Amino acid sequence: MSAASSLRILRALAWLRWRVLINTITRSGARDIIERVSRTAESLLPIAIAVLLTPAAVGLAVFGVWTGWSLTGDPLQSAFPLQVMRWTLAVALLLTLMGPILLSTGAQAAGLIRLMLLPIPARTLYFAHTVSGLSDPWVFLSVPLLAGVAVGGAVRGTALPALAALAAGVAFLLLLLGIASLSSATLQLIVRDRRRAESLVLVGLVFVVVVSLLPSAFIPKDAGRRRGPRHRGEVGLAVPGWMQTTVAAIPSEIYVRAMREAAMGRGDATAARCAGLLIWAALAHGLTWPVYQRMLRTPASSGRARRIAGHGGFATVPLAGPRTSAVAVSFVRLALRTPRGRAIVLMPIVMLAVFTVLFVVRDNAIPIGPVNIGAGYSLGIFGIVLALLAIAPFAFNQFAVDGAGLTLEFLSPISPRELLYGKAAGGALIAAVPCALSLAVGAGTGAHSAVLWSAVIFGALAAYVVLSPVAAILSLLFPRGVDLSSVGNAGNAHQAAGLLGVLAFVVSCAPPAAIAAFALRALDSPAAAAALLAAWLPVATALAYAGFTLAERLMEARRENLLMVASGK
Incomplete structure (x- = not known):
């Protein structure tokens, strides 16, 4: 093929990409205004990144x-x-x-x-x-x-x-x-x-x-604490000759x-x-x-067929009905059988293990920006924060990740409130294992106060309870079809949902953090911190109930759009 023909093909490919972008912005179909704005914002993200x-x-x-x-x-x-x-x-x-x-x-x-x-x-x-x-x-x-x-x-x-x-x-x-x-x-x-x-x-x-x-x-x-100039006799690390040649x-x-x-x-x-x-x-x-x-x-291959387990019934989630438990367990199974979901469970565990090993090697706090992560409570709280943030790709896109399974959920005798509660319970179960390991590592590295650990647990529960309805609302407003076999952008939630979700997470953590700081600084009482955070948990539950009521109404209004996005249309 001549150079002119190749140039025409390349020009056609560039025009094709441009038309795909324009069609994404201008097409309407049966989507509502929120869905069109959501898809337009996602299509314009590369341009926004280039501007930044x-x-x-x-x-x-x-x-x-x-x-x-x-x-x-x-x-x-x-x-x-x-x-x-x-x-x-x-x-x-x-x-x-x-x-x-x-x-x-x-x-x-x-x-x-x-x-x-x-x-x-x-x-x-x-x-x-x-x-x-x-x-x-x-x-x-x-x-x-x-x-x-x-x-x-x-x-x-x-x-x-x-x-x-x-x-x-x-x-x-x-x-x-x-x-x-x-x-x-x-x-x-x-x-x-x-x-x-x-x-x-x-x-x-x-x-x-x-x-x-x-x-x-x-x-x-002692990084950053040494003062004064280096003496003449002091030298840096000797670099081997083979390393110099390689470099x-x-x-x-x-x-x-x-x-x-x-x-x-x-x-x-x-x-x-x-x-x-x-x-x-x-x-x-x-x-x-x-x-x-x-x-x-090379053609694509789906690998060996998976063995389908028999439907012997679902496990029951404590304090949840059978339908809510079924939704929660299905959500957990979706996470455990997909690479994106496994990454959600594995990432905080790996990071916690690496931080623990580094702490043992250094026998000192590990600087992460302005924060020093040391042993005990800071390490445990750090692991819990990682676990709660790691579930963002599922929590902030909790309906579209089901794909075609969302149609079955809507056709099943499950009320919208039960579906919302089940998704929230499923997210909590996904984060439960990394959170439990964080508590164990924190307690094993020097923090042994059961009262303070109970305060940490109450604070984490309150933060997640407040965040759950916000995550559901963001999932309803900004659904996104995803590829759960990818841990990259194709497996993430919508960018707007992710950004607003992180801000909501910070806001949900602010009251427990303020209560704990007041009790430990002003009152100097770990027992008061645990008691105040335990009292905050019912308040957080009431706020979550109001949020789920709003999410329930929003689900009824956007049911058709959710099905279209989840099915890839």
Whole structure:
């Protein structure tokens, strides 16, 4: 196929994506105004993200120009900007490699299957797939940074640094696109098998959590408390020779060394570094092309058929009727048999285990932003907060996650109030295991006061009771069809529901926190804290009852829209 034909196909694909966006915004169908606003807001989210990233892109471009301007013969002048460039590009490489694991790939695979039915060459599809990597935030932000270095060198009038920055920047960008394509194609090839995909998303989630918390294990116990200058005889950690050799081969390090060589006027060494980046880029795309071809030829597989358990009856939830218990148990089973639901249960447990191990290793509090997570009550409360926040993808989209099963629930002899109560009870059961483990870990690491732990339990119950009707209302206002085999965006609740839900969670936790602070600070009485929080629980229940009444009326009004969204229409 000629270059002109390929260009026409690429232009048609871009026009297709544009028309899909416009149709999503303008179509109405049988949906009400709330549903249309919800879908429009979700479609415009990438544009909103791009607008929010614009200041960061401008800042990176300015920093890139400064870096290019500093590339002179004096190595001290460019030492700091090149050090920042080294770490920034290394983070971009890591995020590009891990990005497809965090983002959804189901929609991409579905769109690719449709495009394969058209007479489009595989190389054109691969080119479009690669160029789409520019939409990844970390790749998008790398463009102004790399371009700024070349512009800064050109403005300074230094020919070799400017040309080196241009060549190395293009090579590094090609490498990022190759890594993004390789990671995405490999992941899509793996997830063609359902069982293999379920294992992958869980392993990937655990890996991301562990890697994100590992730096805390290496923070010195006296970090930030040491005063005075370092003595002459003090040295840092000795880096082994093999590690130095390995680091020198990392593309971000090659880029920085190319800029340093160009600043010193060493043309041959600069050309060698730029050639090294081009070799990395060629290697990435050379590995991606056969993987991409294999992905195009590999059909999707649902895995082995699951054994359907007999319907021997549902377990009964305490203080709930049989219909409410049936809804709650079905909600829990939906979580336990899907990768997204398993991730909800597993993530707070993994994070709690990692924090516990890090605390044992450090024997000190672990800094998480402005908060220090230590042993005892802070660790237990931290685990409970994680458990309650982890259920957000289900709690804030509790009706649409049922899919076609929502139709059966509406046809069953279950009242709206029983359905609402069952969903709330099911969410509590999902969070119960991580919360219980958090209490056990907190008690096992030094907090032994039963009175204070009872206050924590009363406060957590009150917060969840207040949050439950709000979660139901948000699920009714902003339903979203989801793919529960994905732990990325395809498995999340609507963005508006998620944001408002987090704000509602903070508001629901404020009264218990204020009551506990008053009792422990002003009254200096753990017993008073437990008593006051126990007294707050009935008040929270009354507020929840009023909220469920509003949710019940809203469900009756939006029943048809819920069914349409849950069925994928």
